[in-house]
Amino acid sequence: MNQIRKFNVFGLSARRLSGLFMVIAFLLFASGELYSGVSYSRENPVVRAVRKVSPAVVNISSEYEVGSRLSPFSGLGMDSIFENFFNDFFDPGLQRRYKRTSLGSGVIISGAQGLILTNAHVISRSSTIQVVLQDKREFNADIIGADPDSDLAVLRIQSDEPLPAIDMGKSDDLMIGETIIAIGNPFGFSHTVTTGVISALNRSLRTEERTYQDFIQTDASINPGNSGGPLLNINGELIGINTAIYAKAQGIGFAIPINRARRIINDLILYGEVVLPWVGITAQEIDNHIASYMSLDAGEGLLVRSVELASPAHVAGITTGDVILDIGNQPMKTLEDYRAAIRSYKAGDTILLSVRHEGARKKSRSAPRCTLWTGAPIWHFVCSVSGFKIGNHRVRWLPTSAPNRICSVSVPVQEMSFARSIISRWKPLTTFFAL
Numbered sequence: 087m088n089q090i091r092k093f094n095v096f097g098l099s100a101r102r103l104s105g106l107f108m109v110i111a112f113l114l115f116a117s118g119e120l121y122s123g124v125s126y127s128r129e130n131p132v133v134r135a136v137r138k139v140s141p142a143v144v145n146i147s148s149e150y151e152v153g154s155r156l157s158p159f160s161g162l163g164m165d166s167i168f169e170n171f172f173n174d175f176f177d178p179g180l181q182r183r184y185k186r187t188s189l190g191s192g193v194i195i196s197g198a199q200g201l202i203l204t205n206a207h208v209i210s211r212s213s214t215i216q217v218v219l220q221d222k223r224e225f226n227a228d229i230i231g232a233d234p235d236s237d238l239a240v241l242r243i244q245s246d247e248p249l250p251a252i253d254m255g256k257s258d259d260l261m262i263g264e265t266i267i268a269i270g271n272p273f274g275f276s277h278t279v280t281t282g283v284i285s286a287l288n289r290s291l292r293t294e295e296r297t298y299q300d301f302i303q304t305d306a307s308i309n310p311g312n313s314g315g316p317l318l319n320i321n322g323e324l325i326g327i328n329t330a331i332y333a334k335a336q337g338i339g340f341a342i343p344i345n346r347a348r349r350i351i352n353d354l355i356l357y358g359e360v361v362l363p364w365v366g367i368t369a370q371e372i373d374n375h376i377a378s379y380m381s382l383d384a385g386e387g388l389l390v391r392s393v394e395l396a397s398p399a400h401v402a403g404i405t406t407g408d409v410i411l412d413i414g415n416q417p418m419k420t421l422e423d424y425r426a427a428i429r430s431y432k433a434g435d436t437i438l439l440s441v442r443h444e445g446a447r448k449k450s451r452s453a454p455r456c457t458l459w460t461g462a463p464i465w466h467f468v469c470s471v472s473g474f475k476i477g478n479h480r481v482r483w484l485p486t487s488a489p490n491r492i493c494s495v496s497v498p499v500q501e502m503s504f505a506r507s508i509i510s511r512w513k514p515l516t517t518f519f520a521l
Contacts, residue, residue, distance in 0.1 A: 135267055135322035136279050141220050141250035142194040143316060145271040146204055146227070146241075148212035149187055191270040191315030192217070192241065193324065195351070197251035200225075202241040203351060204314030205329055206232040209239055217243050220277055231354030235429075237298070237329055238347055239314075240354040252316060255323030257343035260284055260302065268306040268328055268339070270315030282306030282337075291330060291340060299426045301340040302326045308339030317341040349432055363431050366397020369410060369424055380409070387411040387442065388418045402439070409442040 190208030195201050202217065209215055215227040225243035232239035243249075264284045272278050286303040302317065308328050317326035326341030353360045369388040377383055387409040393399050404410075410418050413427040414437065431437055 131320045132265070132267060132281055135318055135320060136269065138322040139252055139267075139316065139318060140269065140277055142197075142252040143220065143269045143277060144192045144194065144202060145218040145276045146190045146192050146202075146208055146215065146314060147187060147218070148190070148209050148215045150211040150213055188212070189271055189274055189311045190313045191311065191328070193314075193316040193327075194249050194251045195240075195254070195324075197249040200243040200245050200249055201230070201355065202227065202243065203327060203347070204239050204241060205327065206234050206237045206239040208314045209241065210234070215241065217241070218276070219249075231358040233350055233354060233360045236342070236347070236350050236360065238327065238342065238350050238354070240351060253321075253323045254348075255319055255321070255325045255344060257302065257325050257345045260287060260319075260325065260343075262286060265320050266304055266306060266325070267318040267320070267322075268304070268308055268312060268315060268341075269318070270308070270312030270328060272307075272309035272311040274311060278312075280307040285338070289340060299422065300343060300346055301329070302343055304339050304341065305337040306339060307337070308341075312339075346430070360429075361432075363428055363435070364397070365428060365437070366394035366399040367404065367410075368392040369421065371420055372409070382409065386419070388421070388424055390441075403443075404439070404441060405443070411440040411442055413437060413439050415440075 188208060190204060192202040192204035192208070195203045209229060209232065212229075215229070217225045217227045219225075225245065227241040227243050230240040230242050262284050266282060266284055268280045268282070270278060282305040284302060285305050288299075289301040289303045291298045291301060302325070304317065306317075308331050310331075312328045313330075315328045316324050317328055319325050325344050327344070327347060328339065328341050330340045331338065350360055368391045370391050372380075372382060372387060372389050376389060377386065380389075390399075390404060390406055390408040390410060392406055393404055410424070412418055413424070414430075416423065416427050418424055418427070428437075
């Protein structure tokens with residue numbers, strides 16, 4: 087009797103073959119699960135942060151007028167003598183007016199109030215400002231306040247329903263190498279996302295007009311049109327406002343840290359401008375001549391040229407001829423250092439100054455009030471009472487939505503110093519400013 091033998095191409099018994107099939111089936115099933123897992127892992131923290139924040143990022147388009155002098159000789163290649171003749175004998179007010187458009191970005195910081203944070207240079211000189219949301223809704227925007235020195239501005243749009251707003255982060259715990267995200271409107275390409283890392287902190291930028299300090303440097307691509315857009319951490323929180331790029335290189339961009347922006351934002355919302363602390367010092371940089379005369383190193387501190395009577399600096403004991411060595415442990419070498427240090431405080435804060443007084447180093451504490459502009463005919467200041475007088479001038483309340491009452495008094499220029507000393511003695515008037 088013939089015996090039927092079982093065989094297979096693998097040389098395996100049926101039992102082993104069935105086991106192999108089971109292993110293959112399991113692997114196929116597992117590979118499907120693995121593939122599904124890979125697909126899911128594509129939704130990384132960057133994707134989630136962008137999805138979360140994008141509705142609060144806006145595109146800003148502003149129009150402004152520029153003018154050029156009208157001349158019948160313009161563009162004809164004629165000698166400039168004809169141009170000069172025309173300028174000497176004809177109305178210099180004749181100009182050709184035309185409009186230009188500026189593109190930028192912004193971020194909604196209050197959905198209930200429709201408040202948008204952006205760069206001041208994005209909306210400077212604008213006659214009209216249009217804001218476009220991610221869902222393509224368009225709004226006309228009004229300027230609540232702008233500060234060219236910090237390059238920040240706050241806009242407001244009117245919406246019938248609450249708008250999506252960004253979550254505020256903080257910039258005092260940033261780490262070099264930390265992943266960051268930038269969203270903006272470069273060259274009109276709306277809601278463009280770029281990523282990178284924090285390359286450096288506390289960078290200074292020098293322009294022809296001034297020096298800007300305390301910037302976040304990043305290698306995320308920031309292009310024209312990104313200005314005013316948000317710089318985010320991996321959690322989708324606002325840590326900076328994209329502001330500038332280094333034109334001579336790629337991968338070098340700068341952002342204003344959100345901690346520095348917060349106080350400026352509050353002032354812009356409340357007052358429409360930044361209320362600067364008033365210390366009462368006029369200072370100058372120490373050059374080689376002054377350094378030699380005072381036995382100092384050039385660039386070591388700032389020389390106090392004058393101190394206003396009854397000012398916070400005067401109360402703190404600072405006198406003319408003192409040298410300010412540091413403010414809040416920050417060395418003072420230039421007037422830009424001094425301005426930046428003072429701007430980092432608000433009225434009522436205590437400033438610790440290290441001063442060289444009569445050859446000896448000492449520490450002074452000063453509580454600045456808000457700036458009073460010498461010669462301003464009208465003063466506005468925070469107060470809790472009304473109806474009193476400064477000299478013969480009555481103080482009155484102004485209508486405001488601010489938490490504190492805003493008072494106003496009109497004082498002739500010749501009575502400025504007298505009125506200032508009176509105001510400084512009023513305890514309710516610990517802060518004041520001029521408009």
